[in-house]
Amino acid sequence: MTTEELLLSAWQPGFVVPAACVIALGAYGVRFRSRISGRAAFFVLAVSLFFLALASPIGVLARGYLFSAHMLQHLLLMLAVPPLLLLGLPREKDTPPPPRDRVGSAASWLAGVGAMWIWHARTLCNAAAENSAVQSVQTVSLVVMGLAFWRPILSPRRSSRIEPLTAVAYLFTACIACTILGIIVTLSPVEVCSAYMHPADTLGALPLLREGWGMSCKADQELGGLMMWVPACFVYAAAILATLGRYYADEGVSIHAVGGAK
């Protein structure tokens, strides 16, 4: 098997994933038909990435073959799909700001960071790689917890977003939590997810992955860890830049201050 053959043949869309994508797009069209704008592109992109993460070779390899493919899928489902979905929703009218909800934002933060960590506990990681029911739970939980994490930053309603400087701290700390996990996975002397050590080679792709791509188990885990360590941080950094960019552009329109005036 060559790389091209693998990339062309390893598509397993099944029924549920395409159906979910079609329903999501249809629902978007019906719900917002009068307000469709350029933002819809974000939504379409989110749905396409969701489809790619699950049905394409990324999703197929993530099921037991490559830890790094799993990590790519994980990052797409948490750090790409949810923020793009939120960006794709039409902006809604501002309501008066609700009372500060610190517990709510702490819970959102924990959802986002917790989902990263929990699914890399050894037992859960193995279960998800081997059992398709657990994998479905994983997929849904990643998207849902991802939405919970990104809502305080990118909610279509301005008043339900947290203040920009709090948002920076929120993203900064999430990035550090993510970096620490990436470092552990990269440098760990033992395998994080032993299910990927001996995949059941139903596709016949293993020789290609191990020899052709040079993906030994150790290299595979290292690559997975590095994905979480380095590119994941770029997503958070980009979100910080966007948040601060909006904040500075608003100078003189409204004042969000931490503490400040005595």
Next chain:
Amino acid sequence: MTAARSPGVAAPGSSEQESAPSHEQAQATDAFAWVATVDHKRIGIMYLLTALFFFAIGGVEALLIRLQLAQPNSHLLTPDTYDQIFTMHGTTMIFLVVMPTLVGFANYLVPLMIGARDMAFPRLNALSYWLFPFGGLLLHFSLLAGGAPSAGWFSYAPLSETPYSSTAGTDYWVLAILVLGIGSVGGAINIIATVVTLRAPGLTIRRLPLFVWMTFVTAILIILALPVLNAALVMLLVDRQLNAHFFQAYGGGSAMLWEHLFWTFGHPEGYIMALPAFGMISEIIPVFSRKPIFGYGFVAASTVAIAILSFGVWAHHMFAAGMGHRADLAFAISSMAIAIPTGVKIFNWIATMWGGALRLTTSMLFAIAFLLEFVIGGLSGITFAAAPIDWQVTDTYYLVAHFHYVLFGGTAFAIFAAIYYWFPKMSGRLLDERWGRAHFWLTVVGFNLTFFVQHFLGIMGMPRRVFTYPDLPGWGALNMVSTVGAFIMALSTLVFAANLLISWRKGAAAGDNPWDAWTLEWATTSPPHPHNFERVPPVRGRRPLWDLAHPSSSQPGKAEASLGDVTIERIPLDKSVVAVTAFIVSEASFFVILILAYVFFNVSTKVSAAALDVRATGAFTVCLLASSLTLHLGERSLHRGSQAAFRAWLIVTLTLGLVFLGGQAHEYSSLLQHGVSASSSLFASTFFTLTGFHGLHVALGLVALGILAGLAFAGGIRAGSARAVKAVGLYWHFVDVVWIVVFSIVYVRGIL
């Protein structure tokens, strides 16, 4: 709006009547007044003068290095002396010159620039300062105790371990850096609390002068990065003093771990030394171009991006250490990416000058030279991001040239610009421009002669950290050029020192605002009187003094909107809570490293917890967790106004904490009786280090609780100290949370 224009606001020119007390202050030569001071301005000046003193020492060390290298096969210095000198030069310049200078400027300027009377915690500020000369003294005391450290400023293991560095030099190095690190964290916490809680009305975060903003971001980097170094240092100290082997391969330790930990600190450290310099440049260039900074939002926001990315690129210092191609690739990409926000800033500064009415004062000359030299250092830095180039030129003089262009051509040039710019505020007198120009040109010529040729030497393969070199074609000549350059720099420093001395005594009077600048520090007298401002001018934009001078063009509509829109409830943050939160963040960073080291060394050996009595420790754990609850109940009863109940709960909390410590002491003694000590295995080393430092923090928390108990019994907790109760409570809960993590990882089997 009416409040902003009220007659109670003083114009900056109305400070004539305030010059009397400031004069008095300038004449207060009583040495004890300086030693005992808690005034942020005096502390700032002491930082700068002490740093200048160490700059002279580090400079003499640099001259010795250059003298030794002036000719091939020279034996002016012995190899060992040479090692000691370059180690001391690096350590001194980074920890005793650049960092304290930047902290000194932050100390002097931040309260003035935000319209505050002092730092949030003046006494903590004095403590942070005094730790700095103390650390410097410790480092230099090694000279009397068998020899200076000689393992380089990064003390790579295993070279820094006892078998290879047997004198006490490295131990003094570790202790000195620990002391300096603690001082830096204290200073950073103070800066964070000051910027968050003491800003003048109207001075929102997005109107902050860029120097203040960048110093603030730097302070956050310090509380995250310095504890990583501190954790690595205590492990090295445990290795050296208790014969553990965290970093020695023969006991199962890992020298790579030291490199990772050192550069986890070391790369952010690069930005800790660069960001405040960027802030200085961002203040100076606009004023001498008569234009506001181009792209304030970008400059400010990209600073945060740099800060966060700096934790994702450190491994590019380790391309030659053998991490593997995948890691090399990831870090090559991220290192190139971090160059983007930094590089675009250069264009912001150039665009600020573009079309401006430039005034080429000495300060501005240094700022412009900063742009040129820093670009050279930045570009050679990007070449290192390509791993194959790094393999070729790492540990050669190409690298030496690179980081001197960043640290001297970048940071030091910015510091010189800042000294010429703010000296009038500090002394009331202008630095002499003719001496200044001589200083500037000598520095530029000397600096480029010294370091530009080192690029070529490095590419030709001359290794750094070697005491001499063979007589290869061209090497002797280029090294001689470099040495001549170094002596020109020495001459420039003498000119600078002369200028400082002469101008301090006889310089032209500066007045409040000699540069016609826009930020708040220029609204008071030069030097400012002890409480800084009579009245702080109104702040309605990023350039308050410009707004004051141009009342008609200050866009009243916009200002009105900004004041009319303050509907969002402001929660005034309490400075104690902000400070203790920052402290907790720094402590968390410290414990994360100790915990990661434990996990790293014990994850593959399943024997770890076998030696431990989980049940007994479990019982003590319950005590510690219960103490969090009792303290919380105590806080609630204090809230209800019941002092007696508070005292009772406090006593219960103290007892539970003591029981926990007693349990830990019992556990330690039984382990030691069974022959398990810090040196017996990696499990034992990591176990004792991690739980020992946690125990130390419990003890610290108990001291704080004891002080609260003393207050409570002496006369009851009043409104003022109720905030202290809250702060101590936060810390105590944090210590308990750390224990939950430690207990789960160390004692609960199978979780790893």
